[in-house]
Amino acid sequence: MTDTLISADAEQARQTEADKKQQYNFNKLAKRLRHNVGDAINHFNMIEEGDRVMVCLSGGKDSYTMLDILLSLQKSAPINFSIVAVNLDQKQPGFPEHVLPEYLSKIGVEYRIVEEDTYSIVTRVIEPGKTTCSLCSRLRRGILYRVADELGATKIALGHHRDDILATLFLNMFYGGKLKGMPPKLVSDDGKHMVIRPLAYCKEKDIEKYAIAKEFPIIPCNLCGSQPNLQRQVVGDMLRDWDKRFPGRLETMFSATCNVVPSHLNDPKIYDFVGAKADGTPREDGDKAFDKEEFKDPSRISIFATKPLDSGCGGDE
Template sequence: MDEAKPRKQREKLRRHLTWRVARAIREYRMVGEGDRVMLCLSGGKDSLTLVDLMVSYRRQCKERFEMGVVFLDHGFPGFPEALLHRHMAFVDLPFEVIRQDIWKTLKEKCPDGKNMCALCARLRRGALYAHAAANGFSHLALGHHMDDMVETLLLNLFYGGMMKGMPPKLVTRKGDLTVVRPMAFVAEGDVLRYLRLAGYDTAPRDLCGAGENEKRREVKEILAGWRKHHPGRVEKIFHGMGNVVPSHLADTSLFDF
């Protein structure tokens, strides 16, 4: 009886989060009939949850589309790749590991550790885009959730002086690949709860040794405080990202004053 209760809780939460994924896919027209979607697996909580929810979504939706899971091996020492293979053994999807020695490049280009995160992100993105294009994928799905999108908005606002976020759907400049974030309506707290109920093991977050970006950590702490003391505020900010009134801002390129 004790074991059955967590299973029921996990199933109930999975159905709820699948509904949120379905809402995001429909609202932003992320995936449709005949598409080939590459799910990016990192071994972290978000990508593991993304794989489960996309499998659940495809099982119930009307459109027929293909999916495959790809893990990019950065070359970081000590990464427990075996846990990914164990996890994917229970997922009925093609799984592929691509290898690029990003770690070697980071050590050469950033010996002092500065700007490592920005370069790493560019190299990862380039490797994933190239693999998707070479293997006929039309879409690339990432595990970013609502909190990630709000964090990015605030980071750009606080430190970049621009109102720029992380879009739920983005077509690359070449126009040959669409990047989607199906968990746009999913809160990070629900991801953590799902992972706990599922009992999944995750890969360590700091194998590179760089740790979390100080600015992003500061914004995360702000959001955590809001979620604790002002429930609903993060969701309101996220809603505001899709409810913009250009005439009430100050950008002359958006509104002819």
């Protein structure tokens, strides 16, 4: 009997220790994400005094995490801004319409559910087996811009993270012939709205862990998920493979997007190659063709290695 009690006490002690460790790890993760979101907001001046931020909520891990962290930061921010969550119900078959209203009501955030049957339009216009993303995105964008006007939103917050930004960079290089990524802040294509990406400095694997720990009621996107061979998924798989096999590589690549040297690329629209003259003046961005290139271990490169903290590129503590 005594041995049984001792065994039960030992098991309880182990469980208590495991719970403490789990809570410690979650607190550390939450702090890192808050820090990264806060840095992105500050570096790019994403949210200003009096802003009304429309948080686009899809029901996926990224948008849930974005909303959760923005609500948390709102409580301690030195400025006042409001948040309204918006979900576009595209009438996909089997979409659980009750999930988001129940969740948003529970946490007490202002929200609006917009019902637009874009699913029928996409499936009618796009041939079976063809990529639906382009048309779906255009339809969704137009609707969200309209809703932003109706709600008086001054900023439209999207849940793209660091890995999305890198994937977009490679998609444009591989398939578009452009050195173009996905900026943390940009005026919309209609010139009337400001689009922000507060998760720009956040790793997808951190977001995934956070969403699991918070037990967000995730809603899968069946329309996009039914296309497993999309170019974006191929690039995403490549990045995840690199992250596993070469620790630090994604951090280095993201740092590169924040440390652009136009004089060492080939675009005369962003650097005056035609007017360049050898005038005897030393220059930091000058050619060093006779110097041996030196590269650091990617796992040891800080995101802030070549730029000061306030220049606009985030990293982990």
